[in-house]
Amino acid sequence: SQQGEEDPQALSIQEGENATMNCSYKTSINNLQWYRQNSGRGLVHLILIRSNEREKHSGRLRVTLDTSKKSSSLLITASRAADTASYFCATVPGYSSASKIIFGSGTRLSIRP
Amino acid sequence: GAGVSQSPSNKVTEKGKDVELRCDPISGHTALYWYRQSLGQGLEFLIYFQGNSAPDKSGLPSDRFSAERTGGSVSTLTIQRTQQEDSAVYLCASSLGVGGEAFFGQGTRLTVV
Numbered sequence: 351s352q353q354g355e356e357d358p359q360a361l362s363i364q365e366g367e368n369a370t371m372n373c374s375y376k377t378s379i380n381n382l383q384w385y386r387q388n389s390g391r392g393l394v395h396l397i398l399i400r401s402n403e404r405e406k407h408s409g410r411l412r413v414t415l416d417t418s419k420k421s422s423s424l425l426i427t428a429s430r431a432a433d434t435a436s437y438f439c440a441t442v443p444g445y446s447s448a449s450k451i452i453f454g455s456g457t458r459l460s461i462r463p
Numbered sequence: 464g465a466g467v468s469q470s471p472s473n474k475v476t477e478k479g480k481d482v483e484l485r486c487d488p489i490s491g492h493t494a495l496y497w498y499r500q501s502l503g504q505g506l507e508f509l510i511y512f513q514g515n516s517a518p519d520k521s522g523l524p525s526d527r528f529s530a531e532r533t534g535g536s537v538s539t540l541t542i543q544r545t546q547q548e549d550s551a552v553y554l555c556a557s558s559l560g561v562g563g564e565a566f567f568g569q570g571t572r573l574t575v576v
Contacts (some may be wrong), residue, residue: 380562392467392554392567393506438505442562449562450519451496453506 354382354439356397361458369426371444371457374419374441380442380449384424387436396424396437405448426459434461465489469555469568476545476575484540484571488557495538496565497530498554506554513561531547545575 357372373382381400385393399406399415399422406413410426426433436456442449464497467546468487488495493514506520512532523529527545532538542549552572556565 383564385567390493391552392569393556393565395564395566398564436477440565446516446562448513448560450508450511450522451556451558451565452508455499455505 352454354441356437356439356454356457358457359455360458360460362462364430364462365431367428367429369429369433369459369461371422371424371439371459373422373436373454375422375439375441375454376420376443377441377443379417380444380446382413382422383440383442383451384411384413384422385438385440385453387438393438429459429461431461431463433459435459467555467557467566467568468552469571471571472569472573473572476573478547478575479544481541481543482573484542484555484573485554486538486540486555486557486568488536488555489541489566490536492557492559492566493535494558494561494563494565495532496556496558497538497540498556500552500570501550509540511561516533524538542573545573547575549573550575 354375383398384396410427417421438456440453448461495512497509510520527543530540552570554570556567560563
């Protein structure tokens with residue numbers, strides 16, 4: 351079963367603009383992670399935010415987490431053509447980190463040159 | 464190896480045949496996950512291992528699916544009597560501990576004809 355739902359399902363923006371993707375989930379979590387997938391094969395881990403954290407940065411990426419709303423957002427600033435990919439949020443449900451990782455349905459991001 | 468390795472990368476099989484998919488995780492990673500992804504869809508959780516034990520196999524679609532892990536390393540996902548609906552990309556990932564940053568292999572694309 352899907353735990354996370356990303357919004358929007360697809361996003362097309364101009365190169366240089368910022369891209370924001372949102373994720374909502376249903377149960378309590380230990381942590382939430384964002385991944386990128388190119389060409390429908392292996393995923394690459396981008397960032398992990400723990401349930402007691404509210405914001406995290408990594409390069410051009412900024413992730414926020416609101417556990418009261420059970421939602422997270424991923425912001426990519428100054429987008430580049432190479433950012434074109436599918437982005438997935440993933441949650442580790444429960445209070446312990448010793449649990450499966452459940453992925454959402456993903457957002458397809460296209461960067462127009 | 465340097466990353467997660469999956470074999471074969473592509474497999475075409477006839478309906479009714481059994482298939483075995485192999486995953487070599489990153490050395491030292493105790494957690495190993497199997498997912499299935501249909502075209503344009505999110506990742507469907509199948510099973511995860513902590514060491515050689517499978518605490519959660521709730522995602523296995525039917526009793527035709529089984530998985531094992533030996534020596535805390537290599538894992539095999541077996542699908543018996545394959546059906547056309549089994550066609551998908553099967554992704555394996557490993558992490559140092561359960562629920563942490565996961566590293567993915569490139570997947571096995573299974574086509575049942």
